[in-house]
Amino acid sequence: MDNKQQAVRENYARISYEIAQAADKSGRKPEDIAFMAVTKTVDPVYVNEAIDCGISLLGENRVQEWQSKRDAYRAGIPVDFIGALQSNKVKYLIGSIRLIHSVDRMSLAQEIDRQAAKHGIIQDILLEVNIGGEDTKSGIAPAELPALLTQVGELPNVNVKGLMTIPPPCSDTRFLEAMEELFLRTKEADPARMQILSMGMSDDYAQAIEHGSNLVRVGSALFGARDYSKQ
Numbered sequence: 001m002d003n004k005q006q007a008v009r010e011n012y013a014r015i016s017y018e019i020a021q022a023a024d025k026s027g028r029k030p031e032d033i034a035f036m037a038v039t040k041t042v043d044p045v046y047v048n049e050a051i052d053c054g055i056s057l058l059g060e061n062r063v064q065e066w067q068s069k070r071d072a073y074r075a076g077i078p079v080d081f082i083g084a085l086q087s088n089k090v091k092y093l094i095g096s097i098r099l100i101h102s103v104d105r106m107s108l109a110q111e112i113d114r115q116a117a118k119h120g121i122i123q124d125i126l127l128e129v130n131i132g133g134e135d136t137k138s139g140i141a142p143a144e145l146p147a148l149l150t151q152v153g154e155l156p157n158v159n160v161k162g163l164m165t166i167p168p169p170c171s172d173t174r175f176l177e178a179m180e181e182l183f184l185r186t187k188e189a190d191p192a193r194m195q196i197l198s199m200g201m202s203d204d205y206a207q208a209i210e211h212g213s214n215l216v217r218v219g220s221a222l223f224g225a226r227d228y229s230k231q
């Protein structure tokens with residue numbers, strides 16, 4: 001085992017402990033919170049180390065990178081897609097991806113529906129919300145959510161399981177609070193479809209859980225800083 005594998009082990013243990021504590025603080029059990037390992041730029045050796053530690057969900061950002069690495073991952077691990085997604089790439093995901101987190105427009109949902117129908121499956125998705133209202137980020141505005149939920153609800157091969165967000169970097173918790181409120185409000189009107197709140201990354205996973213998240217997406221805190229130069 002090299003130093004980096006050892007570091008993944010230590011990081012995994014620390015993050016799991018903090019997730020369990022945050023779950024407890026918010027009246028839930030550790031097993032109610034999904035701990036996703038975000039694999040972008042990470043060599044499969046370290047991804048497999050995380051799986052050996054107990055990680056049971058992977059998150060992929062780029063279709064091509066995932067295709068080049070997937071055969072090197074331990075068999076049987078579920079993979080979610082969390083990156084910006086072009087409609088013409090959807091066909092590569094359907095049938096292999098558990099949950100697509102980044103659906104932010106009807107045209108994309110329609111393409112997922114079309115490809116899922118071809119495979120004879122129903123694809124689970126999340127709707128991505130741009131909770132900080134940032135121009136540079138994908139995701140729909142909170143005000144657009146009810147209309148998109150209604151429209152997507154009419155697609156027979158797509159099943160909305162909840163919401164995802166990437167809040168702006170922020171020293172306080174105002175965006176986490178805003179997202180928690182939006183999720184709870186949406187869940188009151190639509191309890192069957194609002195099961196997952198995908199929120200929280202390396203810098204804020206514990207706080208995100210305290211604000212209702214039940215799926216945290218952790219990259220650099222688990223694997224170390226990303227090295228994009230090798231891409």
Ligand SMILES: *Cc1c(COP(=O)(O)O)cnc(C)c1O
Binds near residue numbers: 203218219
């Ligand atoms: C990269 C990425 C993450 C993980 O980011 P870290 O800060 O390294 O934990 C989570 N979610 C999405 C959508 C990402 O692109």
